[in-house]
Amino acid sequence: MTASAPVTQDVLTIPRKLPEGPVNLIGLTREAMRDALIAAGTPEKQAKMRVSQIWQWIYVWGVRDFDAMTNLAKSYRAELKDRFVIEVPEMVRRDVSADGTRKYLVRIAGGHEVEVVYIPEEDRGTLCISSQVGCTLTCSFCHTGTQKLVRNLTAGEIVGQVMMARDDLGEWPEPGEGMGDRPRLISNIVLMGMGEPLYNFENVRDAMKIAMDGEGISLSRRRITLSTSGVVPEIARCADEIGCMLAVSFHATTDAIRDKLVPINKRWNIATLLDALRAYPKASNSERITFEYVMLKGVNDSDDDARRLVKLIAGIPAKINLIPFNEWPGAPYERSDWERIERFADIVYKAGYASPIRTPRGEDIMAACGQLKSATERERKSRAQIAAEAGLQE
Secondary structure (H helix, E strand, O other), rough: OOOOOEEEOOHHHHHOOOOOOOEEEEOOHHHHHHHHHOOOOOOOEEEHHHHHHHHHHOOOOOOHHHOOOOOHHHHHHHHHHEEEEEOOHHHHHHEEEEOOEEEEEEOOOOHOOEEEEEEEEOOOOEOOOEEEEEEOOEEEOOHHHHHHOOOOOHHHHHHHHHHHHHHOOOOOOOOOOOEEEOOOOOOOEEEOOOHHHHHHHHHHHHHHHHHHHHOOOOHHHHHHEEEEEHHHHHHHHHHHHHOOEEEEOOOOHHHHHHHHHHHHHHOOOHHHHHHHHHHHHHHOOOOOOEEEEEEOOOOOOOOOHHHHHHHOOOOOEEEEEEEEEEOOOOOOOOOOOOOHHHHHHHHHHHHHOOEEEEEOOHHOOOOOOOOOOOHHHOOOOHHHHHHOOOOOOO
């Protein structure tokens, strides 16, 4: 790869420039909001204070109406209404699983749709958000991978998914309540929805800076996990500019198998990826990297695979999440038998690594890992077509 070769797909974000007419304040970093307010006529000496006031209304209280911002003068509120809007993506549909998992179909600018999943647990509530409409990576076990990339999400559309879910869950404080008075239903964010986050780096970075801001949504960087399939040149940048926890869609222990399961491996192979990962925990002050490993019957689930895996990651602070394959219509794989998954986990555990087996959640509403795919973009492919594209047919 030459130094000038593009890595991210930021050019695919639409709208690329701020639209003519009212500007959406959602998704603007503090610095960008300050610049936008000054450009709209706010005196420069007042701009920092105005940003702090508006920021708290939007990200602490969930307010979308300038008229409700009572510590701003009426004349200033009128000026804001003329130049700005406060808009989050539209929830088109909500499905609730028998296990309490919620899947949201969310509409963004241009009429495109993405899916968002909320997973409630006893000790946390995790929101799985999307970074792209579709995906370019065509991972053969992933339903989203069968949907072509339409475009990147803007920073506002990314953090807006969090705000939309907080609306639905009733998580915003009521008048008179402090920030810590109400139980935190969304305690964790995972960028594991539709798309490859590191191919939309700048928008993901800005959205996560907003989510981590202490005077707003206020999630610790340790409560945010970014999952990548292995965009190696952006991994160091993620450590420097975001610093969140990192998960890697690993899924294979040889380049031959990973080339089929995760085709980006043909560009950055296992050895190259692992070199980048060894530097990440130290650079970002992260405790460890999560290796995601989907269990595919007869493909990557042997004892030899387990032994190779622990040898490959030696020296990297890590845990291995074993993910029973979640089937979807036309999928060319089957889930590994439970006894085989437990045997694999035992080998990994005895080698000194945590190896939790992820409990499938939301399968009855197609909300489980690898099943997300926006309803309006579904492509009808047969099992044979998908298998052929994945290079799995003889």
